[in-house]
Ligand SMILES: Cc1cc2nc3c(=O)[nH]c(=O)nc-3n(C[C@H](O)[C@H](O)[C@H](O)COP(=O)(O)OP(=O)(O)OC[C@H]3O[C@@H](n4cnc5c(N)ncnc54)[C@H](O)[C@@H]3O)c2cc1C
């Protein structure tokens with residue numbers, strides 16, 4: 001099948017408006033006759049469910065947690081972007097569009113990104129109307145902060161809990177519709193397959209996680225808002241349950257999977273503490289507004305810090321290497337994530353890591369304490385030369401901004417970050433790749449949509465901070481509700497979709513077979529045993545820097561591990577009861593397939609772009625080297641085994657932005 | 666360190682359940698409490714026994730999934746943390762640790778340490794929202810300035826994670842702290858005032874229908890709340906409720 005991205009004609013700034021004016025609508029009375037399944041109730045799925053229900057569709061929503069309020073989106077900390085230009089610092093729709101395309105290393109689709117920038121301002125209006133308590137200044141107006149890769153202040157936030165507040169906003173909008181009976185919510189349900197009838201997505205197979213029952217659910221269209229797949233790496237900043245199962249099963253039923261190798265490794269996470277580690281904790285990027293990143297200049301100081309004979313606070317300014325400020329004077333500590341992560345890896349690989357394992361750098365707030373403290377002393381008319389007082393005043397300001405993050409750090413590491421710099425290291429955080437969608441957010445399967453992190457569309461090879469929340473809510477509140485109507489307009493006379501068809505029989509049978517196989521396997525090792533092994537392969541061979549040899553090895557090793565998994569995994573308990581190991585096993589089985597395609601995609605992409613860095617393709621200064629011949633989206637078609645997947649290319653055309661070397665110097 | 670765990674095991678809602686002893690060795694102080702349970706579960710699985718079931722997801726104190734009594738305290742001995750943020754350095758070698766699920770009529774046990782908290786969702790569905798449709802032309806977000814103090818107080822109330830520790834810690838199993846947090850968030854914001862009367866009446870009615878107990882101001886909820894949700898919210902909700910009842 002040839003890929004048709006369905007980008008509307010016309011100048012970029014008019015595409016979305018023109019498109020909305022031309023597409024088919026479903027009249028309000030007919031919407032009542034149409035069912036839509038939404039899998040996932042994070043920011044993307046939650047906002048879509050609420051909006052479609054408001055419009056009058058019958059929504060059936062699914063999540064695996066016990067409440068929609070617990071979706072992984074809840075953990076987002078730093079903020080959400082919007083081109084409001086409230087700070088008067090020159091922001092505009094165009095600038096947000098430009099920053100996002102450049103930040104994505106010229107690997108995203110221009111038309112989608114422009115639409116995202118256009119609707120960004122509506123998101124903030126909508127959320128405020130819902131009662132989302134964003135941070136405000138003393139004049140009562142909304143406050144902003146800056147994030148990496150941009151030169152304006154356009155990030156809206158609610159302390160370090162922006163995702164929580166936005167998700168609770170979407171959750172409240174959903175609750176209103178659940179109360180009215182327009183959304184039927186299925187919590188503790190896991191989608192195991194999509195059902196395709198006559199070439200169209202018409203339902204799903206789900207497992208009730210409490211009773212173990214396998215259920216059939218039908219609808220006129222199916223929407224996946226099931227999040228990203230970073231847990232393929234085992235250790236990541238994702239919630240424990242985040243998985244690729246829904247997306248992967250859709251892929252196996254015909255949805256192309258785009259750019260699986262584009263993964264974001266976030267520069268500021270708490271370093272690994274030991275083998276027991278189950279997840280990694282992010283320290284929000286917003287900290288780079290005020291924190292400065294450094295390692296010692298000299299190896300002898302590194303040694304002394306590691307053996308505890310020297311404290312980082314004792315090291316003189318001249319003996320510190322603020323390597324981001326040194327290498328990237330224009331953006332300094334606020335370079336994009338991919339750049340910051342690789343720079344940390346470069347220093348640690350060179351032997352300058354500051355913890356026992358040599359995999360940590362400092363994030364230091366000492367200068368910020370003094371800077372804010374001076375300002376406060378001045379405002380309050382206090383002694384501006386009293387260093388102790390100033391430090392204290394400054395700490396109060398920093399506490400106000402990031403108090404919960406500092407507290408979180410202290411709880412985990414048992415060190416007080418007001419007294420000693422934080423230690424951080426990069427960790428897997430977000431996946432730019434995902435299910436391929438056209439401009440309407442429809443996958444290559446008619447009637448099957450993908451929104452939020454589950455799709456691939458807006459961030460290219462690297463996502464800018466505070467843009468995932470923006471994209472999730474843009475898709476759910478403002479894009480899908482229009483575009484899905486265009487498709488559903490043909491379904492007003494279809495009537496309810498039966499679940500008693502051979503397609504539902506077949507899909508249920510295939511889901512049941514997998515479950516039976518898993519519970520009856522009688523192997524010797526737990527699911528985590530295999531998941532950890534997969535994670536090691538992914539991190540070592542498909543991580544921050546990749547090369548041909550490693551990737552080829554990864555492909556073979558993952559395939560072997562998958563075989564071993566099916567032979568030797570052990571799952572206690574039964575299928576017809578609450579059984580977390582069984583649920584986990586299904587997810588890991590899919591990660592073991594996705595991982596192979598991931599490595600294959602990275603191998604084929606013989607260039608470096610954004611989060612994808614190939615050792616073979618770098619400039620003499622060690623920066624990523626993009627190649628013109630790779631200016632395309634890789635969309636993979638499933639053909640029975642990950643290794644047999646067929647590559648389709650969507651060429652990326654840049655008409656409104658000049659493709660340049662991405663420089664943050 | 667070496668520890669003895671005494672864990673509530675209950676196969677399903679209709680099973681009686683009992684405490685079972687599990688010795689565990691080589692626990693590192695850097696482990697989180699849930700990572701310690703992971704280690705136990707790996708051992709159980711390799712032995713062919715069923716692992717201990719507990720709810721968890723974010724493991725960073727924000728999703729509100731994790732929920733258990735540790736030595737009789739909701740979320741364990743540390744204050745202002747969820748059990749996923751609790752670290753083993755809070756315990757010492759040789760300790761015996763009791764681990765049990767939330768106990769409340771409105772939160773029936775599903776399995777082991779997992780309870781059904783859907784009553785909380787139903788209370789929110791009864792009124793925990795502002796009735797505004799998604800349109801793309803609501804007024805500009807900065808059209809109404811909001812006093813920073815009110816905005817910050819609304820935010821503090823809005824940080825409730827819906828974990829249920831307040832209910833579990835209350836001798837009456839009252840859900841007042843949870844409900845009042847939502848009522849307060851909206852009562853403090855101009856957008857929320859329009860529906861204030863209906864909201865508080867509907868949410869309180871649903872709370873009562875779900876079988877949560879009455880509030881007798883013991884304050885145990887505030888002490889155990891991992892997010893520091895303040896009792897002031899209950900006072901605010903009582904005022905809202907009183908004035909709504911007078912109107913209604
Ligand atoms: C720690 C952290 C901090 C972050 N901070 C920021 C930030 O400050 N700004 C920003 O813009 N972005 C941030 N991000 C990224 C952002 O939070 C996510 O990309 C975004 O929230 C994803 O939203 P989503 O709705 O697409 O998916 P999710 O929120 O992941 O929701 C997925 C949903 O799908 C459901 N689901 C998944 N699989 C199945 C299945 N098989 N069956 C049934 N249901 C299923 C889940 O139950 C859930 O409801 C952060 C991410 C992390 C990890």
Ligand code: SF4
Nearest residue numbers: 825826828829831890
């Ligand atoms: S009020 Fe506190 S204890 Fe109660 S549910 Fe909310 S966060 Fe948990």
Ligand code: FES
Nearest residue numbers: 722724729731749
């Ligand atoms: S697991 Fe999310 S709060 Fe503990």
